Amino acid sequence: MTDLPRRSLAAGAGLLAGAIAPGACAQQVARPATPQPSGVVTVPKFITRPLVFNPEKVRGLSAGLLRGHHDNEYAGAVKRLNTVCEELAKVDFADTPAQRIGELKREEQITHNSTILHEIYFEGIAEAPSQASGLLAQAMSRDFGSLDRWRAEFVGTGRSLASGSGWVILAYAPRDKRLFNHWAADDSMAPAGGVPLLAMDMYEHAYAADYGTDAAKYIEAFVQAIKWTSAERLYREAIRV
Numbered sequence: 001m002t003d004l005p006r007r008s009l010a011a012g013a014g015l016l017a018g019a020i021a022p023g024a025c026a027q028q029v030a031r032p033a034t035p036q037p038s039g040v041v042t043v044p045k046f047i048t049r050p051l052v053f054n055p056e057k058v059r060g061l062s063a064g065l066l067r068g069h070h071d072n073e074y075a076g077a078v079k080r081l082n083t084v085c086e087e088l089a090k091v092d093f094a095d096t097p098a099q100r101i102g103e104l105k106r107e108e109q110i111t112h113n114s115t116i117l118h119e120i121y122f123e124g125i126a127e128a129p130s131q132a133s134g135l136l137a138q139a140m141s142r143d144f145g146s147l148d149r150w151r152a153e154f155v156g157t158g159r160s161l162a163s164g165s166g167w168v169i170l171a172y173a174p175r176d177k178r179l180f181n182h183w184a185a186d187d188s189m190a191p192a193g194g195v196p197l198l199a200m201d202m203y204e205h206a207y208a209a210d211y212g213t214d215a216a217k218y219i220e221a222f223v224q225a226i227k228w229t230s231a232e233r234l235y236r237e238a239i240r241v
């Protein structure tokens with residue numbers, strides 16, 4: 001493994017992030033100030049974003065739960081993503097067993113998705129929740145029939161994942177020019193081409209400390225704590241793509 005592959009990991013990761021959430025992930029990749037010489041692999045450095053709300057004041061979700069979720073699960077995913085990107089930069093793909101390449105690429109995909117979805121999850125929570133409004137509220141009424149109908153589908157999809165893992169993702173599909181509530185059984189699932197606007201973490205670590213196995217109560221608390229301004233901003237960016 002002496003020759004470095006002639007590609008840029010940063011470019012690849014940026015494309016993946018852009019495909020999933022324009023503007024949501026690319027901002028967090030620290031890039032070199034000057035272009036790298038040809039043949040030098042640029043390793044992306046993902047940065048853990050701080051909480052942007054006061055966890056002591058979120059109704060229905062305790063500060064201990066939110067801090068632990070952020071500091072352990074989310075920050076852990078970012079750390080694992082950085083580690084696997086460093087590993088991949090050293091790989092000679094022509095001389096590495098296919099199984100090992102598969103392990104690394106699987107880890108890259110899972111930790112990248114987990115990083116992006118956790119950031120949208122925490123951006124979607126606030127101590128002062130708000131109602132959906134503006135263009136996004138109009139699109140939700142258009143595509144789901146009403147805001148109440150959207151909520152019923154989002155909550156119901158969450159309940160279908162109450163066994164302890166997965167995500168419910170309100171996403172905009174540029175190809176179809178409409179919104180969907182997507183069901184994802186684990187971090188590796190994401191709708192092809194979908195731009196996530198709001199993500200509800202259904203892993204047990206997101207609620208067990210407060211609610212035990214009562215996922216339904218957690219879902220209700222999350223929906224009550226949604227800060228729609230983040231989803232509205234992501235929607236405005238998505239429809240310009």
Ligand SMILES: [Fe+2]
Nearest residue numbers: 073201203206
């Ligand atoms: Fe999580």
